[in-house]
Amino acid sequence: MSEISFADLDPAVVETSVLTTYENIAQTTLYPGDPVRLFLEALAYLIALQNNAINLAGRQNLLAYAEQGHLDEIGKVVGTDRLNDRHAQLTQRFALDGPQLFAVIVPAGTRVTTADARRVFATDMDLVIPPGNLFGDTVATAEESGMSLNGLVPGQVNKLIDTVAYVRSTANVTTSALGADVESDERYRERIQLAPESYTCAGPVEAYRFHALASHQDIADVAVWAPEPGHVDVRPVTKGGELPGEEVLNAVRERLSAEDVRPLTDTVTVAAPELVPFEIRASWSLLKSDSALASSTTAAVETAVERYRLWQRSKPGRDINPTRLISLMQQAGARRVVVDAPAYTALEDRQLARESSVTLTFLGVEDE
Numbered sequence: 001m002s003e004i005s006f007a008d009l010d011p012a013v014v015e016t017s018v019l020t021t022y023e024n025i026a027q028t029t030l031y032p033g034d035p036v037r038l039f040l041e042a043l044a045y046l047i048a049l050q051n052n053a054i055n056l057a058g059r060q061n062l063l064a065y066a067e068q069g070h071l072d073e074i075g076k077v078v079g080t081d082r083l084n085d086r087h088a089q090l091t092q093r094f095a096l097d098g099p100q101l102f103a104v105i106v107p108a109g110t111r112v113t114t115a116d117a118r119r120v121f122a123t124d125m126d127l128v129i130p131p132g133n134l135f136g137d138t139v140a141t142a143e144e145s146g147m148s149l150n151g152l153v154p155g156q157v158n159k160l161i162d163t164v165a166y167v168r169s170t171a172n173v174t175t176s177a178l179g180a181d182v183e184s185d186e187r188y189r190e191r192i193q194l195a196p197e198s199y200t201c202a203g204p205v206e207a208y209r210f211h212a213l214a215s216h217q218d219i220a221d222v223a224v225w226a227p228e229p230g231h232v233d234v235r236p237v238t239k240g241g242e243l244p245g246e247e248v249l250n251a252v253r254e255r256l257s258a259e260d261v262r263p264l265t266d267t268v269t270v271a272a273p274e275l276v277p278f279e280i281r282a283s284w285s286l287l288k289s290d291s292a293l294a295s296s297t298t299a300a301v302e303t304a305v306e307r308y309r310l311w312q313r314s315k316p317g318r319d320i321n322p323t324r325l326i327s328l329m330q331q332a333g334a335r336r337v338v339v340d341a342p343a344y345t346a347l348e349d350r351q352l353a354r355e356s357s358v359t360l361t362f363l364g365v366e367d368e
Helices: 011-026 035-059 068-077 185-199 205-213 246-256 288-313 322-331
Strands: 087-096 104-106 111-114 120-123 127-129 135-145 157-160 167-172 219-228 231-238 267-270 274-287 336-341 351-366
Touching: 011 035, 068 185, 087 120, 087 127, 104 135, 127 135, 185 205, 205 219, 205 231, 205 246, 231 246, 246 267, 274 288, 274 322, 288 322, 288 351, 322 336, 336 351
Parallel strands: 231 267, 274 351
Antiparallel strands: 087 135, 087 167, 104 127, 111 120, 111 157, 120 135, 157 167, 219 231, 274 336
8 A cells, every 4th residue: 555645745847836836936946056046945944844744643633653642542433442451469378476365467458579689479369268277379460560570480589578477478370461551553543444344242353353352462463263163263463473471361251251242142262372392494595796795695684584583483374485585685695595394384263373483504604
């Protein structure tokens, strides 16, 4: 699709138009250095700047170009708000220094942190540890929002900030998850485009995709298919081509199970995609005349392989396609590319390609 412009953006064209218009009206020719010409050239520059502002303002009313607050306003028209940032959560265990004859209460808001004291979580509600029990578990939420608080494995959040009587130690027993940054413009734009599908229950494929993407902003893509009539299989994948955790899957299940979303006759299954492992083994050569660029080309080829790796694993049901790898490596500067693996493999919607190893070999320089 061609770029949409609301005004002429080329300063040279604007300048020519201004000078020609003046010369036609005044029946004169303006030569370089003429004070009138210099004035009109300055005026043309201001008009070109104004045209850019007009073009930017016009584009901010179009879904394909709108950004930030302008995109938010377009989303409101179709009843789709940008997803706000979220706080990560985990299950925190509090261990007592011994069995007690009475219940021990860990108050809501009790703060715990990691060894470096940089990531702080607070309990969501009062935890009551019954008499005789040695520990109790409760949900704790990060004080700061964002996905950077995700991925704290069990045992990492192990220091008490607020002391609690009879509590000897603490540690998280689940990996922190569900933290998220504010939804990006690109992802939000995709959901706005899908928004009309949400006006009905989640019967069509795109309606299921809309509601699944709205469950959590870490979801990068969703595959929806019907293995048999009345059954819907939903397979989300998160950013970076990672498999979704149980917390994200539960968020999708909850969204798709709502009475105003799921058709009464549909049985919906939400699960992580099935991994299909593959190897990347490729060799490449460099044109002899480009020998001086060997270092930068090597870095570019390695970046191309990384782009392919991320592209291949980021969409459920995407066929394993070595042609894409060859194209990216050649665009990066490789003269000849030999791909020993992977071979082309067609995948089903429920499957997700995942590289098991990457081996890249430089064959040296070659004549054209």
